[in-house]
């Protein structure tokens with residue numbers, strides 16, 4: 001058995017409030033534990049979004065009652081609500097700005113709002129961007145002009161990662177994450193998966209994927225799941241919402257890559273624990289670890305999942321490496337191997353801590 005630190009996912013969608021039929025704090029944090037993740041940062045593109053003090057406070061109360069692992073919330077930027085930003089800083093770990101079209105109501109496309117965000121959000125806390133294509137250059141411009149940390153979510157294209165590498169060479173305070181789906185899937189998987197392969201950013205070409213793997217040891221700071229659950233019925237509809245779940249499949253996929261010598265175990269821990277903790281200034285979790293069976297070979301199966309959406313685009317894929325146990329602050333909270341026991345979650349709801 002391999003003992004590893006509890007992993008951190010800096011990009012999870014938990015859907016409370018307004019999308020609890022897709023996921024809620026209980027099901028989402030149970031899925032995190034099943035994936036070896038003990039701390040997640042939840043995104044603000046809920047309905048209503050986490051962009052006002054009243055919604056943030058009500059959501060925090062919901063969360064504290066329900067969570068099985070530690071959770072921090074992102075506040076969301078929106079042009080109409082930007083004057084509320086100073087009130088949100090104490091209740092959120094970081095600020096998220098959506099520069100491109102994606103799921104949910106949050107979008108910022110005007111310069112005054114971007115400037116207000118950079119001026120009013122404390123420089124001790126990260127601003128994370130959903131930025132695709134040329135908008136990556138916009139984010140680099142903000143980091144340079146304001147000398148403040150900017151984190152790029154789910155970078156997926158060769159040009160984008162090369163631009164970020166250049167910005168880093170200039171010493172700019174930028175960081176970035178990539179997702180497992182962009183590391184393990186490409187446009188070539190779209191005919192097979194249909195709407196189950198639709199997300200933002202969209203799956204890329206093989207050359208883009210190769211560039212991500214090349215930069216995994218250098219430019220890329222984090223691997224984040226962008227766990228974005230939608231129901232199978234919603235995915236089968238005429239205009240399916242973009243997004244795929246990922247909390248429970250990320251570590252098995254990456255451990256398989258470690259087995260195949262595409263990634264070292266040390267680098268995996270940097271990408272999913274050390275760097276996320278440093279970049280987002282997250283607290284220690286003493287006596288918190290996961291136990292993994294690195295030799296367990298199995299086929300990913302929708303029926304095994306904790307996520308409420310009940311599917312994964314990786315179903316049918318054979319992986320090597322299974323999360324067996326999770327211990328949070330000395331308390332066993334997940335056990336995959338208890339004979340005759342259906343329920344693998346050992347912790348009562350509310351065991352997780354809400355940050356900050």
Ligand code: DOR
Nearest residue numbers: 102103199200228242243
């Ligand atoms: O595919 C995506 N789904 N990309 C996003 O940026 C949002 C996410 C969601 O919330 O479903």
Ligand code: ZN
Nearest residue numbers: 102130153200
């Ligand atoms: Zn996004």
Ligand code: ZN
Nearest residue numbers: 011043226228
């Ligand atoms: Zn996302």
